[in-house]
Amino acid sequence: MKRYPAFDPPEYVAWKADPEVLAEYRKTISDRPATKSLAKSLSRDELLGLYEGMVRFRLHDIMLKRWVRQGVLSKAWLGTGEEAVTVGNCRALREGDRVGPMIRNAGACHEMGMPVVEMLEALLASPGTITRGRDLHTGDPDRGVIPPISFVASLVPVMAGMALASRLRGEDRVALTWVGDGAARTGEFHEGLSLAAAKQVPLVVVLQDNTIALGTRSTVHSRAPLEALAGAYGVRGLACDGNNVLDVLAASREAVDSCRKGEGPVLLTAHTFRMGGHATHDEAEGRALCTPEEFARWGARDPIGCYEAWLTSGSRGITAKDLSSIEERITAEIDAAAEQALATRATGATEEQVLEGVYATPVSGSHPGILVKN
Numbered sequence: 180m181k182r183y184p185a186f187d188p189p190e191y192v193a194w195k196a197d198p199e200v201l202a203e204y205r206k207t208i209s210d211r212p213a214t215k216s217l218a219k220s221l222s223r224d225e226l227l228g229l230y231e232g233m234v235r236f237r238l239h240d241i242m243l244k245r246w247v248r249q250g251v252l253s254k255a256w257l258g259t260g261e262e263a264v265t266v267g268n269c270r271a272l273r274e275g276d277r278v279g280p281m282i283r284n285a286g287a288c289h290e291m292g293m294p295v296v297e298m299l300e301a302l303l304a305s306p307g308t309i310t311r312g313r314d315l316h317t318g319d320p321d322r323g324v325i326p327p328i329s330f331v332a333s334l335v336p337v338m339a340g341m342a343l344a345s346r347l348r349g350e351d352r353v354a355l356t357w358v359g360d361g362a363a364r365t366g367e368f369h370e371g372l373s374l375a376a377a378k379q380v381p382l383v384v385v386l387q388d389n390t391i392a393l394g395t396r397s398t399v400h401s402r403a404p405l406e407a408l409a410g411a412y413g414v415r416g417l418a419c420d421g422n423n424v425l426d427v428l429a430a431s432r433e434a435v436d437s438c439r440k441g442e443g444p445v446l447l448t449a450h451t452f453r454m455g456g457h458a459t460h461d462e463a464e465g466r467a468l469c470t471p472e473e474f475a476r477w478g479a480r481d482p483i484g485c486y487e488a489w490l491t492s493g494s495r496g497i498t499a500k501d502l503s504s505i506e507e508r509i510t511a512e513i514d515a516a517a518e519q520a521l522a523t524r525a526t527g528a529t530e531e532q533v534l535e536g537v538y539a540t541p542v543s544g545s546h547p548g549i550l551v552k553n
Contacts, residue, residue, distance in 0.1 A: 180487065180506055185245075187241070187259075188454040188455060188474070190454070190479070190481075191260075191478060194478065194484050196484065196485075200479045201488050207423050208425055208426065211426065213433055214425055214426045216429075217425060217432070218425050223496065223497065226490060226497065227501065227502075228270070229270060229424050229425075229428065230483075230490065230502060230505060231505050231509065232262075232269070232270065232286065232289075232290055233263060233486065234505060234506055235286070235512070235513070236258060236262040236266060236286030236289070237259065237262055237483060238509055238510060239298065239513060240255070240259050242299070242513055242517050243255035243302065243459075244459060246302075246517075247459045251303070253460075254458045254459045254460040255458060256282040256457070256459075257283070257455060257458070258283045258284060258285060258286060260422075260451065260454035260477065260481065261387065261421065261453070261482075262424075262482055263421060263422055263424035263427050263482035263486070264284075264357075264385065264421045264427055264449045264451055265280070265284045265285075265286040265287050265290065266286055266290060266424060266427075267419075267427025267428040267430075267431055268287075268355060268357075268383075268427065268431045268447075268449075269290035269291060270290070270428050270431070271428055271435045272323075272353065272355065275323070275350070275351070275352050276352055276354070276435075277323040277324075277325060277338070277353075277354045277355070278323060278324055279327060279334035279337060279354070280318070281334070281357050281358070281359075281362075282316065282327070283357075284357045285298060288318065291319075291322050291323050291324045292319075293317075293319050293322055293324060294516065296515075296520050297319070298317060298516075299520035300520045300524070301314075301317030302315050302520075303520055303521065303524040305520065306529070306532050309326060311533075311536070312532075312533075314326075316328060325337065325338070325341070330367070331358065331359065331362035331365060332358050332362035332367045332368035332371070334356045335368050336370055337356075337371075338354040338355070338356040338382055339371045339372070339375040339378075339380060341354045342375065342381045342443070342444070343378050345380075345381060346378075346380055352381065353435050353439060354381065354383070355384075355385065355435075356382075356383075356384060356385070357384075357387055358384060358385070359387050359388075360386065360388050360391075360397040360401065361392020361397075361400065363386055363405065364400060364401070368384075372384060372412050372444065373412065375443070376414045379441065379442070379444070380444055381439065381443040381444070382438065382443055382445075383435060383438060385431075385447050386405055386408070386446060386448045386449065387449055387451065388421070388448055388451065389421075390452055390453060391453050391457075391468055394457065396469075406448050408446060409446040414444050415434075415437055415442065415443075415445045416445070416446050416447075416448065417430045417433060417434055417446075417448070418449075418450065419447065419448070420450060421449035421450050421451030422452075422477075422481075422485065423482070424482060425486075425489075430447055430449075431447065434447045451477075452473075452477035452480075453465065454474070454477065487499075487502055
C-alpha cells in the first residue's frame with residue numbers, strides 16, 4: 180500500500196516486511212487451529228475483501244488527517260494501526276446483526292454497508308446526516324449501525340438491551356460493540372456486561388487492548404491482565420492478535436457462533452497498539468507515552484503491510500498488482516466521497532433544521548431560553 184509521509188506514522192512510511200515479524204504472523208495462523216482452518220477455507224474474493232476493508236479504513240482516516248492539516252476539521256480520532264480489529268470483527272457478522280462502534284471503529288460503518296460519503300458528511304456537520312449536523316458520531320440503524328455518543332462504554336448497556344430484545348423476539352441476531360482498556364473500567368461497561376451475562380444475551384464485547392487509555396498506560400490503571408475480566412463476569416473469554424486480520428476473524432466467528440447457540444455473551448480481547456495520540460491534537464503527547472522501541476515493534480506489525488506480504492506469498496494466486504488495483508479503486512472512491520461531502524457542507528443547516536427534534540418540558544416560570552417544540 181502507498182505510504183503518505185505527511186499523514187502516516189513514521190514507522191509506516193519506512194515500512195518494509197520484516198522476516199521475523201512475518202514468520203510470527205504465519206505462526207499465529209498455523210498454530211491456532213481455528214485460524215488455520217479459516218485461512219484455508221476463505222475464497223480468493225473473501226481474502227481480498229478483508230484487504231479492501233482495511234485499506235478503505237486506512238484511507239478514510241488519512242483523508243481525515245488531511246482535512247485537519249488543511250483546517251477543514253479541528254481534530255480527528257483515528258484507527259490507524261487497528262484496522263484489522265474492526266474489519267475482522269465485522270466480517271464475522273451477517274445481515275440483521277447490529278454493531279455499536281466507537282469513533283476509533285469508524286470502519287464498522289462502511290463494513291456494514293454505509294457509503295463513505297455519509298461518514299465524511301457527519302464529520303463536516305452536514306445537515307442531511309442522521310444527526311442533522313449536530314454531532315460527528317454517525318451510524319445507520321437500517322444497516323445495523325447504532326450511532327454512538329462520546330461517553331466511552333455507553334453502548335455496552337444499549338447493545339446488551341438490543342441483544343436481549345432479539346432473544347425475547349426469537350430473532351437470530353447478534354449485537355457487537357467495542358470498548359478500550361480504559362472504557363472497561365467504567366460503570367456503564369460493568370452494568371451492561373453484568374446484565375448481558377445474567378440474561379445470557381447474544382452480545383460480543385470487543386475489548387480493544389491498544390496499550391493506552393486516553394493518556395494513561397494500561398499498566399498504570401490495571402493490575403490484572405484484561406483477559407481476566409471474562410472470569411469476573413462469568414462469561415466466555417477469547418483473545419486474538421489484533422494486528423492479524425485472519426486471527427481476528429477466526430476469533431470473531433467463534434464468538435458470534437457461541438452467541439447464536441445461546442452461549443453469550445462473549446468478551447473478545449484484541450491485542451493491538453495505538454500508533455498515535457488520542458486524537459490528532461495530542462499526537463506528540465501520545466507518542467511520548469511509549470518508547471521508540473515499542474513504536475518500532477508495533478510499526479513492523481502494520482496489519483495492512485503484514486497481510487499484504489502474507490497474501491502475495493504461497494500459492495494463493497494473489498499478486499501485488501491485484502492489491503494495487505484495489506487500492507487505486509478505493510483511493511478514487513475516497514476522493515470522490517470527500518469532494519461530495521465538502522459540497523454538502525457548504526449548504527449549511529437552515530434555522531428550521533437546527534430546531535427540528537429539539538424538545539423541552541415546560542414548567543412554571545421556565546427560563547425564556549428553553550425551547551418548547553411540540
